[in-house]
Structures are given as C-alpha cells and as structure tokens.
Amino acid sequence: MIKVAPSILSANFVNFERDIKMVEKSGADLLHVDVMDGQFVPNMSFGWTTLAAIRPITNLFLDVHLMVQNPERYIDQFAKAGADLIGVHVEATQHIHRALQMIRNAGVKAEVVINPGTPVSQIEPLLPFVDQVLVMTVNPGFGGQKFLPEMISKIQALTDLKKANDYDFEIEIDGGVNDKTVVDCYKAGATVAVAGSFVYGAENPAAAIESMHNATR
C-alpha cells in the first residue's frame, strides 16, 4: 500500500504541534514539509527555523520539499534543522546535480522534483543518484488544487526506467491527491502520496489516511 505523507501546508500554522501530533497518531507514514520562497512559487510558507522547531516534537520522517529558487543556498541549513529528505526542483537551479550531491553529502536523502510542465527525460541522467522523485500533480504553490491526470503517464515512465535499470528510488506524488486520485497513481508505480487538504480538511483525518491505505492495498 502507498505511504501517506500529510502536508503541513494545510495544517493550522499557530497549532503545528497539535496538528503534527494528530497526524502521527492518525497513521501518517511520514510528514511532508512545504517550503515556499515567494520567488520560485508565488506563495511563501516558512524556513528552516520552523523545521528545527518541528524536529523534536515528532518521530515522523521529515520529507522537506523546497519550492525555492537556487536551493543550494539553503541545503545545509535544512539538513542541520533535521530534514530526513530534501527535495529540490530541477527547474529551480542551473546545477541540479550539485544540489543533489550537497544533500547527500549532508547525510540526508536526496529527491528531485518535476513540475507538471517538465518531462521525465529532463531528469533521466539524475535517476541513479536520487532516493526519491517527486512528480508534481498540480502546479506548485498552493494546496487545494485539482489533480492533473496527465501526470500518470510520467509516473509510469519513471517506473519503467526504474525497472529497466534496476534503480532504487521512491516515486512520490503531490497535489490534489485523495483516496480516488491515488489509485491510478499507485497502479502506475507511485509509492508515496502527499495529501494536504484531503487529510487536514477531513472531519476524521485518521479515516482519510486509512482510506488512502485501503484504496492501494
């Protein structure tokens, strides 16, 4: 079954501790932390000082998605703040390979992220060096958007490359994911699903997480 990563972008920002502990108790497999700089995406969220404050309050794996222009500038800070994985967008830097090397050198798992307008071919040379690929299933910047089904063929293409070359990376999806949209993504090979509004907007977040698990058994 797919691993579910609630996105704290949809949590209550003055009640992070309550909202993070709540999803931990509700069966979340990891925690997705969305960092937005107001430049790579039109929205802003928070930086590494917030991540450092989150680290001691949860045992969940911290999956940090940097929606940040030139993320190399901040990799060491996010690694020191307690990230378990750091994701960087191929569209956000001239030196994606260096950025991924910096992440691994900091002792953290490395992820490359692609926007809906970016083809898989653009990251093919990087696949031997990553622990996870994030396929954005909305244009990044905001929670609560509609899932883009055209992205399923990209998940399948990554799965095919993974099998053909015996690569070892997780495939994560992010944006508009719920217990319905997750099904075809899982069938195409997605292994981790980020869910913001579907989990935090639910009357019963534990049931929402369970429904995603059940839909992918």
Ligand SMILES: O=C(CO)[C@H](O)[C@H](O)COP(=O)(O)O
């Ligand atoms: O990266 C993101 C936005 O850029 C969020 O993680 C994503 O949108 C999750 O929100 P939702 O599940 O409500 O679509």
